[in-house]
Amino acid sequence: MPSPQEADDPIDEAFAAYLKSVDEGSIGSREEFLAQFPEMATELKDLMDAADAIDRFAVRSEPPLSSISPSQAGAETVDFVTSDPNQSGDDPAETLPEANRAKGDPGPTLPYDLGDYQLQKVVGRGGMGVVYQAQQRVLNRTVAVKMIRGGMLACENDVRRFYTEAQAAAGLHHPGIVPVYQFGHRAGHHFFSMALIDGTDLQKRLNEEDELPIDDAARYVRDVARAIEHAHQNDVLHRDLKPANILVDQKDRIHITDFGLAKNLGADSSVTGSGAAVGTPNYMAPEQAGGHSDRATRQTDIYSLGAILFACITGRPPLLGDSIVDTLMQVVHEPPPPMRQFRSGVPHDLETIVAKCLEKHPKKRYHSAGALAEDLDAFLEGRPILARPRGRLLQLWHWFSGVPLVGALLGRKVVRSSPSHRRAQAAMLLMIAASPFFFVGIAMLYSHHIQSMPDHVTIAGGIENGTYNKISSLIASRLREIDGVSVDVVATGGSVDNRQRLLDQNVHVAPMQASAINDNRLCVIAPLFYEMAHLLVRGDGFDSGSFQIEPEQLIGRSIAVGPPQSGSQGTAKMILDSLKIAADVSPRVTTDWAKLHSPNAPPIALVCVGAGSDLIVKLLASGWQLKSIPQSIMISIHHPTLRPMTIDASDYPESSIPKVGLPTVGTTAFLAARRDTPSELVQATLELLYREPTIIENLIPRDRTAEWQGLDFHPTARQYFATIEVGVQ
Structure with missing residues (x-):
C-alpha cells in the first residue's frame, strides 16, 4: 500500500485504496485502516461516511432482475444516449473509467463484463459520464449503460448527480423520455442502464x-x-x-x-x-x-x-x-x-x-x-x-432602455451597447442641451395636431332608415358641403352600439340617448331632440276605448323592447324595473322594430323614439294602440335621465289621442364624442347644426342648453354655448 508521502494526492490515494479493499473484501476494520494514516484520519473518515451513504443508496437501488418492480423496470431516462458511431470517444483504447489503476495503465478495455451487461463500445462522452453500448444477457437485448467518468474517485456531488439523473425519471412514463432499466453499483462502478436510441x-x-x-x-x-x-x-x-x-x-x-x-x-x-x-x-x-x-x-x-x-x-x-x-x-x-x-x-x-x-x-x-x-x-x-x-411601444421601450445613459437612470445593467445605442446616447445628450426649445416646439405641434380637422371623419348612424341614421347623414352632407371634409356614415345597432364605437375610436361623433353617455372618456357636443317612450298594445285583453293602462295588465305578457344595441332597450328596462314588472314574468323580447308588423310579434311594445316618428305612425296604422305610461313621475324620480313628458294629439293626428295628451316619460338624444375629439371638428359640427335652416326637425334650440349644465360637454362645445348665453354672436 503506498504511503501518503509517496502519493501525489495522499488523501485521494488512501481513499482509493480503502475503496479497493472494500470491493475485494480484504479490509479488516475501518479503525485498523484509519490507524495507518493518523495524520489524515479525520478527512478519510468523512469520505468513508459519504461512501457509506452512497453504498446504502446503491444497495436499495440494485435488486436482482427477477425482483425489479414495475416502477424500476418502466422508469424513463434522463440522459443523452445514441447509437450513432460518430459519437464514440477519441480514445483508441476505449478504457473503462477506473480510478485505482497505476500510472500508465489504461485499465481494462472493451468488451468488458459488468454483471449482467457486456459493455461493447463507447457511444457517448460527457463532462461527467461515459455511455457504452452493451448487451444485457438475461433479457438478450441491446441497451446503453452510463458510468461516472471519474470512476471510484468521483466526488460526492458527482455521485449524487449521477443517481439523481436516474431517480428523477423513476416516476415518469412518457414516449418522449428514454426508459431507464436498472441502476446501482458493481465492481467499483456506479452505473445505470437504459434504452439505446438509434x-x-x-x-x-x-x-x-x-x-x-x-x-x-x-x-x-x-x-x-x-x-x-x-x-x-x-x-x-x-x-x-x-x-x-x-x-x-x-x-x-x-x-x-x-x-x-x-x-x-x-x-x-x-x-x-x-x-x-x-x-x-x-x-x-x-x-x-x-x-x-x-x-x-x-x-x-x-x-x-x-x-x-x-x-x-x-x-x-x-x-x-x-x-x-x-x-x-x-x-x-x-x-x-x-x-x-x-x-x-x-x-x-x-x-x-x-x-x-x-x-x-x-x-x-x-x-x-x-x-x-x-x-x-x-x-x-x-x-x-x-x-x-x-406592443410596438413596449418593444421600443426595451430598445431604448438599452442605451447606457437610460439604463443607468433606470438601474438596468447594460452589458454591451450597440453602435445604434451609442449614437442614440450622443443624440440624447445633444437634445438635453436643447431640451427647452425642443419640448416647447413638440408641445405646440402636438396641440395643433390634435385640435385640427381630421382628413377623414366617420359618423355613427343607427338602425337602417332610423332617425339616428337620417340625422348623421344630414350632418355628414353639410360637413362635405361647407368644409369639404371626407365623411362616412356607418349604420349601427343604436345608442349602445354607438357608445362602444366611440370608445373603440372607430367613429368621431355619434348620436345616442342620454343614458348611454356613462363613461368619463365620452362627452356631449350638443342636445338634439327629445325621445319619448311609446307604449303600444295589440290584441285581446286591452280596452280599445281607453288610453289608460295599469301595470297589472302588462304582467304575464311578452314585451318587445327593441334591437339589442339600441338605447330604446335600455329605456324600456328602466321603465319596467320601476313598475316592478320582472323579466321572468313578462319576458322582454329583443327584436327589430320592423318585425312588430308580424302576426307573431309580442302583444306589447315599448318604443323610445322622437314624437311623430314614422315608425309609430305605421304601427298605429297596422292595428297597434297607444297607451299612457303609468306612474311616469315615479319613474323619472327613480331614473334621473328620464323626465315626465306628454305625447300631444298633434304628434299623431290619426290616432284620436285626447287633447290633453298621453302621459309618458322621455329622454334626450345627444350628439356625443370622445373627450379627445379635435376642436375643429366639434366647432364645425356645432356651426352647421344650428345654421338656418336647421337640418333636424324638432332640434332643441341652442339657447336651451343651459338645462343640461350638469352634463360633461366637450371643452369646445362648452365655450361655444357660453358665448351664446352672454349674447355674443
Whole structure:
C-alpha cells in the first residue's frame, strides 16, 4: 500500500485504496485502516461516511432482475444516449473509467463484463459520464449503460448527480423520455442502464443543416414541451434543457435526456444549492443565470424551450457572449434579439411564441409547458395562437432602455451597447442641451395636431332608415358641403352600439340617448331632440276605448323592447324595473322594430323614439294602440335621465289621442364624442347644426342648453354655448 508521502494526492490515494479493499473484501476494520494514516484520519473518515451513504443508496437501488418492480423496470431516462458511431470517444483504447489503476495503465478495455451487461463500445462522452453500448444477457437485448467518468474517485456531488439523473425519471412514463432499466453499483462502478436510441442529437442536426425547416423546429419543440409537461405534472424540473439533450431517432421522434440537474419539487431537492448557477449558459433562464437555481419553477424549463426553438430556427442560441460570464450577464439583463435578424421570413406567430417563452420575468411566460405545446399546435395547424405579441411601444421601450445613459437612470445593467445605442446616447445628450426649445416646439405641434380637422371623419348612424341614421347623414352632407371634409356614415345597432364605437375610436361623433353617455372618456357636443317612450298594445285583453293602462295588465305578457344595441332597450328596462314588472314574468323580447308588423310579434311594445316618428305612425296604422305610461313621475324620480313628458294629439293626428295628451316619460338624444375629439371638428359640427335652416326637425334650440349644465360637454362645445348665453354672436 503506498504511503501518503509517496502519493501525489495522499488523501485521494488512501481513499482509493480503502475503496479497493472494500470491493475485494480484504479490509479488516475501518479503525485498523484509519490507524495507518493518523495524520489524515479525520478527512478519510468523512469520505468513508459519504461512501457509506452512497453504498446504502446503491444497495436499495440494485435488486436482482427477477425482483425489479414495475416502477424500476418502466422508469424513463434522463440522459443523452445514441447509437450513432460518430459519437464514440477519441480514445483508441476505449478504457473503462477506473480510478485505482497505476500510472500508465489504461485499465481494462472493451468488451468488458459488468454483471449482467457486456459493455461493447463507447457511444457517448460527457463532462461527467461515459455511455457504452452493451448487451444485457438475461433479457438478450441491446441497451446503453452510463458510468461516472471519474470512476471510484468521483466526488460526492458527482455521485449524487449521477443517481439523481436516474431517480428523477423513476416516476415518469412518457414516449418522449428514454426508459431507464436498472441502476446501482458493481465492481467499483456506479452505473445505470437504459434504452439505446438509434439516432442523433438535435444539436448535431443544427450543426449539419444550414436551416432546419420551420415546421420541423416547431414540431420538435412541441413534442419536447409535451414530454416536459409530463415531467412537471410529476413534480420534476429538468433545468438543463438544450439541443444536445434532445435526441432525434430514425423515425424523427424526439427523446429528452440528461436529468442530471433535475429538481424534485415534491421533495424540494436538487443537486445544487442557493447561489449556484447551474445549466448551460446559452439556454439558462435568467433566474438560473443570476445564481438562483434553487428558485427554479416550471417556467424555468419553459424559458429553455423557447431558447431551443430560437436555436432551431436561427441556428444559434438567443444570447451568445464572448465568455461564459458575458453570456450569463446577457441572459440576466439583455433582451433577446429578434429572430428575423438571423433568418428572414420567420412567421409572426412563431416570433410571438418564442418572445413569450423568453420573458425575463417567469410569470410572463407560458403558465405551463402544455400551454406552449397547444400554441405550437395551433401554429402548425394554421389556427390563431393564444399568445399576444408585445406592443410596438413596449418593444421600443426595451430598445431604448438599452442605451447606457437610460439604463443607468433606470438601474438596468447594460452589458454591451450597440453602435445604434451609442449614437442614440450622443443624440440624447445633444437634445438635453436643447431640451427647452425642443419640448416647447413638440408641445405646440402636438396641440395643433390634435385640435385640427381630421382628413377623414366617420359618423355613427343607427338602425337602417332610423332617425339616428337620417340625422348623421344630414350632418355628414353639410360637413362635405361647407368644409369639404371626407365623411362616412356607418349604420349601427343604436345608442349602445354607438357608445362602444366611440370608445373603440372607430367613429368621431355619434348620436345616442342620454343614458348611454356613462363613461368619463365620452362627452356631449350638443342636445338634439327629445325621445319619448311609446307604449303600444295589440290584441285581446286591452280596452280599445281607453288610453289608460295599469301595470297589472302588462304582467304575464311578452314585451318587445327593441334591437339589442339600441338605447330604446335600455329605456324600456328602466321603465319596467320601476313598475316592478320582472323579466321572468313578462319576458322582454329583443327584436327589430320592423318585425312588430308580424302576426307573431309580442302583444306589447315599448318604443323610445322622437314624437311623430314614422315608425309609430305605421304601427298605429297596422292595428297597434297607444297607451299612457303609468306612474311616469315615479319613474323619472327613480331614473334621473328620464323626465315626465306628454305625447300631444298633434304628434299623431290619426290616432284620436285626447287633447290633453298621453302621459309618458322621455329622454334626450345627444350628439356625443370622445373627450379627445379635435376642436375643429366639434366647432364645425356645432356651426352647421344650428345654421338656418336647421337640418333636424324638432332640434332643441341652442339657447336651451343651459338645462343640461350638469352634463360633461366637450371643452369646445362648452365655450361655444357660453358665448351664446352672454349674447355674443
